[in-house]
Amino acid sequence: MRYRLIFAGQFVFTLAVAAFLMVPAALSISAGVTVSYFRGIRSGVTLQWIVQVWELYAGTILLSFVVAFATLAVTLLAGVPAAYALHVRGGRLARVVEELITLPLAIPGLAIALALLLTYGGFGDFRRSWLFILAGHVIFTMPFMVRSVLAVFGTIDIKTLDEGAASLGASPWRRFRDVIVPNAMPGILAGSLMVVTLSLGEFNLTWMLHTPLTKTLPIGLADSYASMRLEVASAYTLIFFIMIIPLLVAMQLFADREQRK
């Protein structure tokens, strides 16, 4: 009896927490397709707000994808080889480098953005292009890629595989391409999902780094929250949800599969 009471109490509490998180998301989704949020869903269902968001903010959505995939490309090209180097070299230097590239996670994005602005604000063409935002996103997401790949290296015997291939006469580059990368694939994929998801939603850095001509989706969201009617802001948020849900589901499936191994 007492056990059931505790169970019921915890269950209701957990439901209340889920409601706190989900009710506003549900309100936002419904407001995005309602003719008038003030009059409620009875006023009718419409896609006009979504269309309006697309007309106003399509550019931000496209730029977000461009930045996210460019960030992914840079973190792959710089992060995966670096993770390999850090793993095989080991020792104090590797720890220091890992510590340094993880530092951006411990420092508020606002501070990193200010630092970038103070250093490169004078380089007009760079400052005005989306590459400036890319630089910030790369710094912010790099640790996720490197650590995700390092975690995989920790679970497989890379050294034996590498030496085996070397004894068969494979060059370092060939071994990296044909032995190391295929073995690191789970880490590379998990890291990639993380990098793209984080880049698509990044605001703290991007708000300081953007210009009126380089607005990403979260910048557009902040803009619509401040100046558009609630239905438009909600429709825009709905588009963001639709973009990130597949990424979240993929991440979850991936984590489950890794856990079962």
Next chain:
Amino acid sequence: MSQKSFVWSCLLPLVMVTAAFFLLPMVRLVVTGAEGPQGFAAYLAILIEPRYRATLINTVLLAAATTGVTLIVATIAGMFLQRHRFPGRAVLIAMLTFPLAFPGVVVGFMIILLAGRQGLIGDLSSRVFGEKLVFAYSIYGLFLGYLYFSIPRVILTIMAAVQKLDTGLEEAARSLGAGPWAVQRDVVLPALAPAFVASGAIAFATAMGAFGTAFTLATNIDVLPMLIYTEFTLAANFATAAALSVGLGLITWLILALARSFSGSAVAAAG
């Protein structure tokens, strides 16, 4: 190419990117902080100047309250979800972790929908009490936003930690006559301490440094990130903004480093 030089060339792109877009800018930030009229004393202003100190205290209190409440809420829910199997459990977990990928701005909008001028709480309170309750655009709204932001993260950490607990210890305590509360207090909660420290530090550091939620709710909420933002963009006071953000970065880094040395696991802030 020899193996050794290949390894070095693998590291080179990362080192170049990090040096150019992180290390160099951070050095510049620290130097700029000391370039104001006060010189290096600007770094003490965060503690001495009454206005900055009040903001710092405000921010720390807000972050501490967020951390405390998040830990309590997430422990109750996380323990429940990890220890019981019932229909709908997977859906409930999905609901609790879905907001993980929300940026701060979206969290701010969620709070506006809950407690803003057209919000649900105001709507209900005006029907029941005849008075519209609106608190989204204040520090209470920000507090609610940080709870929204950190609860999913902390729940995940707690669930993972509960899964690793040795249930044998609890059974032993029960067989020795300990009641359910005593088992929780003396066995379960101490075993979860590292998870509390790790996830609490993340919640604290995030609540100290997050900017998006406060920015969406109101620009006049008196917290450190908003102060830095207004000093930089509105007052164009670069030196003060730099000094304050170096201070803020040091605080969040220190908290996470302390938590890491205590709990032994990697800790990072988000948001």
